[in-house]
Structures are given as structure tokens and as C-alpha cells.
Amino acid sequence: MPSTTLTNSPLFGWLLGYEAKRKLLLNKAPAGALRDFLSVPMPCMATPIDKVAILAVDFETTGLNAKQDKLLSVGFITLKQQQMSLKSSYHQIIKTKAQLEESNVIIHHITDSQKEQGQALATVVEALLKALAGKVMLVHFSRIEKQFLTEACHHLYGMAPIFPMIDTLALAKRRLDKRDVAYDPSELRLANLRHKMQLPEHHGHNALNDAIATAELFMAQMSKANKDGKITLKDVLL
Amino acid sequence: MDTELSEISTFIHSIPPFDSLPKQVLAHLVRELTINYVRKDDYLPPKGINEPRLYILRKGAISCRSADGELVSRLGEGDLCDAFYHTETNAQSNSQTATTSQLQVHTDEDCLIYSVEATVLQDIGGRFPSISDYFSQNSAQRLKNKMTQVNEEAILSSTLMNTAVSNFYQSPVASISTNQTIQQAAMQMNEQGYSCLVVVEDDNPVGIVTDKDIRRRCVATGLATSAAISEIMTRDMCTIDAKSNAYDALMMMTAKHIHHLPVTKNDELVGMVTVTDLINNEGHNAINLSSIIHKANTLTELKEISQLLPKLQIRLAKLGSSADHVGKSISAITMAFTKRLIEMAEYKYGQAPVPYAWLAAGSQARQEQLAHSDQDNAIIICNSMKPYDDAWFESLATFVCDGLAECGFIYCPGDIMATNPKWRKPQKIWQNYFTDWVETPCPKALLNSCVFFDLETIYGDVALLNKVRKQLLIKTQNSTLFIAHLTKNALNLRPPLGFFRDFVLKQNGKHRATLDLKHNGIAPVVDLARIYALSEGISAVNTIERIQQAAGTPSLTRGSAENLIDAFEFLGMLRVEHQAKELMRGETADNYLSPKEISKLEREHLKDAFKVIKSLQDARQSSY
CATH class of the missing domain: 3.30.460.10 (Beta Polymerase, domain 2)
Known part of the structure; x- marks a missing residue:
């Protein structure tokens, strides 16, 4: 996983702690959405996971490279106390200049004309940062969300924030690695992990649907791992 | 953005009564949903939810128990739980339906549960009565509505069933006195254009004569046409009450192979109904x-x-x-x-x-x-x-x-x-049999002989059985011990409330779970009706007639009787449809229904029917 800058590296986070780093960044941040986001304290690492406010997020993009490819849409929903209200959910397509590549159009069902109805990247990222303040981001396969949001913030605000993440793929991988038995990497796909947890069939590739699906998977994972309720935010953080 | 939340929408749309909602309203409803993950061995409502809500089970299994711990229902994927939908208990709800507020709802597995606030559904219900009706009713009422609908279909296809004989009979009845001659009878038939006359003596009907009788019993045998009409009349005349439905009249004539049936009202002759009158209205053969x-x-x-x-x-x-x-x-x-x-x-x-x-x-x-x-x-x-x-x-x-x-x-x-x-x-000897069964009701003998409490004469002297039955009913009415034993036996067959859940659990296994409609659904109602009949001295044998006649007696309230008939009719209908499918495939008809065969709505109704039966079984049990 290529890390971009020192301040974003896991080592840095481990040395300083998220909270300390947040305060550091807050001083540098320009006024506006980013500063507002950074001004809200992060959840304490010792909080039992069931009590942590979480924002399940999913991005649809034109590709895997945050430098070249574009964000197409963003979906998120708040998860707290094993509960999500669809009223709190958000889904927005982003208006970008990049021509949609045909292969991606098929995957995401977003056509150029739909994209024209989208909103500006700044508006969508602002909405995301506002919702994310004080919460932990939950994703499946963190690379995409981490890099694309970092890249977008660089582009919009000239600097990237720090945001703690939980990754359902990493959690599943951790469990599988512990077993010391070879497994097919496809087992780690969202749909396959859900199937194993006996969650309803899921056909992905709508950012909000995927965010909800990820949150459901996380709750199922926690149900298995956290029977005694002792798991804290620190235990599951990426 | 039509793919947004599409899976949730599709799921909600597949569940009655939401299947009747237009797309836009459905989208609004979906937006109002809350998703909860409730772990195994926890209780509903989820922590932090106090307002009344309807819960929709997306995945997992829950069981609802009454305050005294008895299982009321088990729910699986796609089932609705309205235990926390009504804030207050309904003061009018009768004692036979459990008040929902006392229900304990327990998760038997990890559950993914959707829920929506009652106020949201009430708003939607204001515009879509199918929604408000569904949630304002208890299971008995929902079943009743379903059966009314079924009857409407039946009326369209067969009018006889729901039409009283009084709509068909011809009145007044052409009659002739016993001392008149065969020739006079034939002349009267010609003049009035009837093929059948009722023979009366001092205004009392004593027999019936048809043009066929004149042909077969007079002309063909060389009997003088001056002989009295009483010589050739049929004495044991069948009659039917004007309140009976026309279909029963048709069946009576079919069984007895007769074409004319005198109609009575309060035991007085009021008219005559003929096969032709009825058959013109009925397509079947x-x-x-x-x-x-x-x-x-x-x-x-x-x-x-x-x-x-x-x-x-x-x-x-x-x-x-x-x-x-x-x-x-x-x-x-x-x-x-x-x-x-x-x-x-x-x-x-x-x-x-x-x-x-x-x-x-x-x-x-x-x-x-x-x-x-x-x-x-x-x-x-x-x-x-x-x-x-x-x-x-x-x-x-x-x-x-x-x-x-x-x-x-x-x-x-x-x-x-x-x-x-x-x-x-x-x-x-038959009389002794019945006396023994009633006076010394050994449970096992009763089980075997239960079949003899439902007896009907098919052929021969009707009086033989009638006398035995009359004495039997006098005995059973006064024998609480006998009724208690009969009840104990009958309650061995319980409707399987956990059936749907079991099915869901076994869906991946080899064993295909089925429901024995006869033993788990129909037989318990037949048994209850028999107990009502024997305790109230009712001579009818048909289950629906028994329940109708028992309605309003100490054994059974009128409301419960209606619910029980609805449940019985619904189970019977499922059986008839199930068997028709098998017969059409050229298979032997059986009573084993797979839940896959029936729609989600029918499953809801089936559950309602089971609840009605169970509540009446419980009522029966507590009275002994």
C-alpha cells in the first residue's frame, strides 16, 4: 500500500496518536469545511466499539489511481448502537470533467448524462466532512476511500486531514490470516463475506448500497467477535 | 439514481401489504426505515427505541412469547412483527386474542431488522387504506377479510352456493288430495304445466307424485287411472328448508337421485324447487x-x-x-x-x-x-x-x-x-357401544372410535341411526367426564406455530419441511366442532354446520364461531388448491403442503388461521 506523505503514514499515527495529530493539523487548516472537520475531537480509543459513532462510506471512482482517476459518487450512512437510519443516508453523484470510460459506466451504471446532474466535488466533500466529524470512517477495502479523499482534500484545501478508519476487509483478512490456512482472496470480497455471514444477497456498485452493505457486514463481524462486549475502537481501527 | 436503495425497496415491495404501494410512496417508506442488527438472544425493541414501530425481519429468526412464556409465533425472513406497533392495548380486544403489549420478542439468531415508525405508516395509511386496514386488524379480522374476498370469487363462478333455496323455488306448490284419482292428477299436471304434485291429507303433505310415477307405477303396470293417487305416490318425501343454500338442495337431489324437492319454511310447505331450476345456474357436472x-x-x-x-x-x-x-x-x-x-x-x-x-x-x-x-x-x-x-x-x-x-x-x-x-x-349393540364410550371413556378407545361420532345414513332405514344418535346426544350433553376425555384427545393435535420458522431453518438441508394440512390444520377444527356438537346436543355432522349451530351456546361465542369457520374454510381451500395441482400433474393427492407452494400473503393467512385455532383450543383446555 503506497503511502503518500509522512503525516499520513501509520507509523506517524502510531507515534503521535490520532488526537494529537488532529490538533496539529487543525492549526494549519484553512478556514472552512476542513477546519470545521478537524475541530471536532476524535472518538476516544478506549470507547467500546458498540458505542462509537461510525460513518459507513463508499466511493465509486473511474479507476483505482487517485492521481489520475476521478470520484464519481459518494454514499454514506451513520451507524451507532447497531442502528442506521436511512434518513441519515446520503448519496450524491459528482460532476466531473473527465469523460466516463465505457467499462466503468457498465460497472457503476452512471452515464454521462446522469453525471451532468451531479454536484461539484467541493460540495460533496464538504457534506462528507461535515458528516464524518467526530466519527470513525467505516469502509470495505480502505485504499480507495483513503486515497481519493486525501487527494480531493489536497486539491480543494491544499492539505489532507487525518481520519481514523475501520476496514471490514482488513478485519476479515486478520481473522483468515490467524487461521494459517490458505484462502482464495476472492473470499474477502464484500458480497462473499456477507454471504458467509448469512446476510442478504447484495449486488454492489451503488455507493450508498455498498456503504449500507459494509455497515451490515461490520455489525455481523462484531456480533461474532465481540460477544463479551470488550472490543474497543482501538482493537478494530486500521 | 434508480439503483439507490434498490435492494431494500425490492425486498419491502415483496411483502404484503406493501406490495400494493406505488413506487413513489414505497421510495418514501424506504427512506423512513431504520436498520438494526440485533444479536442472538437479545430482545426487541432494540435499545434506544421507545416509540411504536413496525418491525420487518430481513434476516434471522425471532420468537414471540406471551407473558406466561408460551410461544405465540415464530417469525423468519420477510415476516412482519407488529408487537410494538400499537402503543396501548386495545380495550375491545376479546379475551381469546392475546394482547400484544405483553409479548416478549426474543431473537433466536442474529437478526437484521428493518423498522418504521407507526406514525409514518399511519400517514401512508391515510392515503392507502390497504395499509391502514392491514395494521389496524388482528389476525382473525385479516383472515375474515381474506375469506370474504374468496367468497366473492366463488359467487362469480358459482352462484348456487351463496343463494338461498328461496330464490329458486316455485310457489305456491301444486298439490292434490290423497283421495283424488291418478287421472285427476294427470289432468292437473297438464293444466298447470307441472310435472310434479305434492299429495296432501288434511293440509299435511304426505307424499309426492311425478309424471314419471304415473308412467312407471300406473300405465306400465296396468293400474287403473281411477285408482287413488296415494297408490302411486312416494311417501318418504325429502324436503329442504327455504333458508338452506341452493347448492345443498342440488346436492341433496344429486345424492337421492330425485329431480323435485319440496321446500319448507318453519316445517310448512311453501314451494318446490327442481333440478332444472338449479342446473341452469350451475355449470359443473x-x-x-x-x-x-x-x-x-x-x-x-x-x-x-x-x-x-x-x-x-x-x-x-x-x-x-x-x-x-x-x-x-x-x-x-x-x-x-x-x-x-x-x-x-x-x-x-x-x-x-x-x-x-x-x-x-x-x-x-x-x-x-x-x-x-x-x-x-x-x-x-x-x-x-x-x-x-x-x-x-x-x-x-x-x-x-x-x-x-x-x-x-x-x-x-x-x-x-x-x-x-x-x-x-x-x-x-350400537347403542351399547356408544353408551360404553360415553360412560367409560378410555382415551385410546375414544381415539379409535371418534370416527363414529360422525355418522350419516347413506342408504336404508334412516330411523335406525336417528334413534341411536338421539340417545347418544342426551348422554354426551350430561357427561362432563366424557367431554373432558374427548377434549384431551383432541388437543393432542396442535397447529404448528413454529412451522414457517422450521422451514426456513431447514431450507438448505435434505429434509424438505412440509405441513400436514389435514392433521395439523383441518383435523383440530373438526375435533373442536365435534366437541361443541356433543356437548351441546347438536345432531349435525358437517363441521361448518356444527360450528354454526354451536355459535351462541356456552361452548362457543358467535364471534369465535365465525373466526373458526373462516380458518376452516381457508385451510380447506389451501388443501383443495394443493390437491388440484397434484392431480393436474397426475400425482396422487395428499395433504402435505410445502410453504414454497403458497404466496407470502397466504402464509400470513395460514398463520392467522393457526392462531385462531390455537386460541380456541386454549379456551377449551381451560374450561376443563
Whole structure:
């Protein structure tokens, strides 16, 4: 996983702690959405996971490279106390200049004309940062969300924030690695992990649907791992 | 953005009553949903939710228990839980339906649960009554609405069932006095254009005469036309009450093979209904089948005709007939087969040495038979019989039972047949049997003999059985011990409330879970009706008639009676439809219903029906 800058590296986070780093960044941040986001304290690492406010997020993009490819849409929903209200959910397509590549159009069902109805990247990222303040981001396969949001913030605000993440793929991988038995990497796909947890069939590739699906998977994972309720935010953080 | 939340929308849209909502309203409803993940062995509502909500189970299993810990229902994927939908308990709810507020809802597995605030549904319900109706009713009411709908379909396809005889009969009845001559009768028929006259003596009807009687009993035999009409009239005249439905009249005529039926009101003759009057209104061919049976001369011919029976059942089911209608049609035809076989036996072995009656027991007696069920029969013989007379009755029994078996009515596995000497006895022995059963009700003997509490005369002297029945009913009404034993036996069969859940659990296994509609659904109602009848001295044998007559007695409230009939009709309908499907595939009809066969809505209704049955079983249990 290529890390971009020192301040974003896991080592840095481990040395300083998220909270300390947040305060550091807050001083540098320009006024506006980013500063507002950074001004809200992060959840304490010792909080039992069931009590942590979480924002399940999913991005649809034109590709895997945050430098070249574009964000197409963003979906998120708040998860707290094993509960999500669809009223709190958000889904927005982003208006970008990049021509949609045909292969991606098929995957995401977003056509150029739909994209024209989208909103500006700044508006969508602002909405995301506002919702994310004080919460932990939950994703499946963190690379995409981490890099694309970092890249977008660089582009919009000239600097990237720090945001703690939980990754359902990493959690599943951790469990599988512990077993010391070879497994097919496809087992780690969202749909396959859900199937194993006996969650309803899921056909992905709508950012909000995927965010909800990820949150459901996380709750199922926690149900298995956290029977005694002792798991804290620190235990599951990426 | 039509793919947004599409999976949740599709799921919600598949569940009644939400399947009736237009897309936009559905989208609004979905936006209002909350998703909860509730771990195994926890309780609903989820922590932090206090307001009334409807819960929709997306994945997992929950069980609802009453305050005293008894299982009320188990819910699985796609089931609705309205235990926390109503804030206050309904003060009007009757004691037989559990008040929902006391329910304990427990998660048996990890559950993914959608929920929506009651106020949101009430808003939607304001514009879409199907939603408000659904949630304002308890299970009994929902079932009632369903049955009203079914009846409407039945009315469209068959008007007779729901029309009283009073709509069909001709009035006044043409009558003639006993002392008038055959010629006068023939002249009157010509003048008035009737083919049938009722013969009266001092204003009391004593018999009936048809133009066919004049032909067969007078002209053909060379009897003088100046002879009194009483010479050729049929004395034991069947009548039907004006309140009966026209379908019953048709069935009575089919079974007895007659074409005219005098109609009475408060035991007074008011009119006459003919087959032609009725058949013009009815498309099916039960009558035809019955008349072909009557004309058959050999067993081979009867056997051929019997192969039409499954076809008739399919046809009736397709017409949207109720189970009551199908049961009565098939029973009438079985009766016609039996009668024809008895006539053949009498022709073969000569007339019976003493009067007797051929009895049908069980489902045929109750007129709830379906194509090719097993035969249950017996013979009651006049007390004047001598020991050596039994040889004749044995021959009769063997001939008829073998004949019925040839025609597809399999031998009774419990040997409840006239061929068994135990069930071929004079009237006084039958009386002793019943006295023993009632006075010393050993539970096991009762279980075997229960079938004899549903008896009907098919052929022969009706008075033989009637006398025994009358005495039996006097005894049963006063024997609480007997009724208690009967109740205990009956309650062994319980509707399987956890059935749907079990099915969901087993869906990936080898064992395909099915529901035995007969033993788990229909039999418990039949048993309850029998208990009501025996405790209230009701002579009717048909389950619906028993429940109707028991309604308003100490045994059964009117409201409960209606609910029970709805439940019985619904279960019967499921059985008829299930069997029709099997018969159309050329399979043997059975009673094992797979939940996959029925729609989600029917599953809801089935659950409602089980709840109604269970509540009445509980009521019965607590009264002893």
C-alpha cells in the first residue's frame, strides 16, 4: 500500500496518536469545511466499539489511481448502537470533467448524462466532512476511500486531514490470516463475506448500497467477535 | 439514481401489504426505515427505541412469547412483527386474542431488522387504506377479510352456493288430495304445466307424485287411472328448508337421485324447487356424473366413472369453489357410488332379511370428502335380526367395500368398514357401544372410535341411526367426564406455530419441511366442532354446520364461531388448491403442503388461521 506523505503514514499515527495529530493539523487548516472537520475531537480509543459513532462510506471512482482517476459518487450512512437510519443516508453523484470510460459506466451504471446532474466535488466533500466529524470512517477495502479523499482534500484545501478508519476487509483478512490456512482472496470480497455471514444477497456498485452493505457486514463481524462486549475502537481501527 | 436503495425497496415491495404501494410512496417508506442488527438472544425493541414501530425481519429468526412464556409465533425472513406497533392495548380486544403489549420478542439468531415508525405508516395509511386496514386488524379480522374476498370469487363462478333455496323455488306448490284419482292428477299436471304434485291429507303433505310415477307405477303396470293417487305416490318425501343454500338442495337431489324437492319454511310447505331450476345456474357436472353412476350396470362401468372424480375435483377447484362446496360435491358422488353398489348387491344376493341402514363415517359423513379418500363405513341392522342373517350382511359388506376399493376408495387402514363384524351390528349393540364410550371413556378407545361420532345414513332405514344418535346426544350433553376425555384427545393435535420458522431453518438441508394440512390444520377444527356438537346436543355432522349451530351456546361465542369457520374454510381451500395441482400433474393427492407452494400473503393467512385455532383450543383446555 503506497503511502503518500509522512503525516499520513501509520507509523506517524502510531507515534503521535490520532488526537494529537488532529490538533496539529487543525492549526494549519484553512478556514472552512476542513477546519470545521478537524475541530471536532476524535472518538476516544478506549470507547467500546458498540458505542462509537461510525460513518459507513463508499466511493465509486473511474479507476483505482487517485492521481489520475476521478470520484464519481459518494454514499454514506451513520451507524451507532447497531442502528442506521436511512434518513441519515446520503448519496450524491459528482460532476466531473473527465469523460466516463465505457467499462466503468457498465460497472457503476452512471452515464454521462446522469453525471451532468451531479454536484461539484467541493460540495460533496464538504457534506462528507461535515458528516464524518467526530466519527470513525467505516469502509470495505480502505485504499480507495483513503486515497481519493486525501487527494480531493489536497486539491480543494491544499492539505489532507487525518481520519481514523475501520476496514471490514482488513478485519476479515486478520481473522483468515490467524487461521494459517490458505484462502482464495476472492473470499474477502464484500458480497462473499456477507454471504458467509448469512446476510442478504447484495449486488454492489451503488455507493450508498455498498456503504449500507459494509455497515451490515461490520455489525455481523462484531456480533461474532465481540460477544463479551470488550472490543474497543482501538482493537478494530486500521 | 434508480439503483439507490434498490435492494431494500425490492425486498419491502415483496411483502404484503406493501406490495400494493406505488413506487413513489414505497421510495418514501424506504427512506423512513431504520436498520438494526440485533444479536442472538437479545430482545426487541432494540435499545434506544421507545416509540411504536413496525418491525420487518430481513434476516434471522425471532420468537414471540406471551407473558406466561408460551410461544405465540415464530417469525423468519420477510415476516412482519407488529408487537410494538400499537402503543396501548386495545380495550375491545376479546379475551381469546392475546394482547400484544405483553409479548416478549426474543431473537433466536442474529437478526437484521428493518423498522418504521407507526406514525409514518399511519400517514401512508391515510392515503392507502390497504395499509391502514392491514395494521389496524388482528389476525382473525385479516383472515375474515381474506375469506370474504374468496367468497366473492366463488359467487362469480358459482352462484348456487351463496343463494338461498328461496330464490329458486316455485310457489305456491301444486298439490292434490290423497283421495283424488291418478287421472285427476294427470289432468292437473297438464293444466298447470307441472310435472310434479305434492299429495296432501288434511293440509299435511304426505307424499309426492311425478309424471314419471304415473308412467312407471300406473300405465306400465296396468293400474287403473281411477285408482287413488296415494297408490302411486312416494311417501318418504325429502324436503329442504327455504333458508338452506341452493347448492345443498342440488346436492341433496344429486345424492337421492330425485329431480323435485319440496321446500319448507318453519316445517310448512311453501314451494318446490327442481333440478332444472338449479342446473341452469350451475355449470359443473356433479349431477351428470351422479346420473351416469345410477345407470351403470357393472362394476367395470363404475370403475371407469370413478376415474372422472379427480377431474371433477380439479374442475371445482378451478372454478374457485370453496372447500365446503368441493367436499359436498365429492361426498354426494361417493354416496351415489355406494348406493349403486348396494343396489347391485341387493340384486345379486336378494332383498335384505331385515331392515338395515348403510352408514358412512368420518369425512364422508361430514360431507368433507375429497377425491379417493379412504372408506369408513358400517352397517346398523334392525334388532329383529337373527344370528344367521349376518351371512347376508357380510356378503353385502364385502361386495360394497370391494367395489368401492375398485373405484379408488382405498380400504380403511383402521379397518373401520362394514366388513369388520364389529361394525356390522344390530341397533341395540350400537347403542351399547356408544353408551360404553360415553360412560367409560378410555382415551385410546375414544381415539379409535371418534370416527363414529360422525355418522350419516347413506342408504336404508334412516330411523335406525336417528334413534341411536338421539340417545347418544342426551348422554354426551350430561357427561362432563366424557367431554373432558374427548377434549384431551383432541388437543393432542396442535397447529404448528413454529412451522414457517422450521422451514426456513431447514431450507438448505435434505429434509424438505412440509405441513400436514389435514392433521395439523383441518383435523383440530373438526375435533373442536365435534366437541361443541356433543356437548351441546347438536345432531349435525358437517363441521361448518356444527360450528354454526354451536355459535351462541356456552361452548362457543358467535364471534369465535365465525373466526373458526373462516380458518376452516381457508385451510380447506389451501388443501383443495394443493390437491388440484397434484392431480393436474397426475400425482396422487395428499395433504402435505410445502410453504414454497403458497404466496407470502397466504402464509400470513395460514398463520392467522393457526392462531385462531390455537386460541380456541386454549379456551377449551381451560374450561376443563
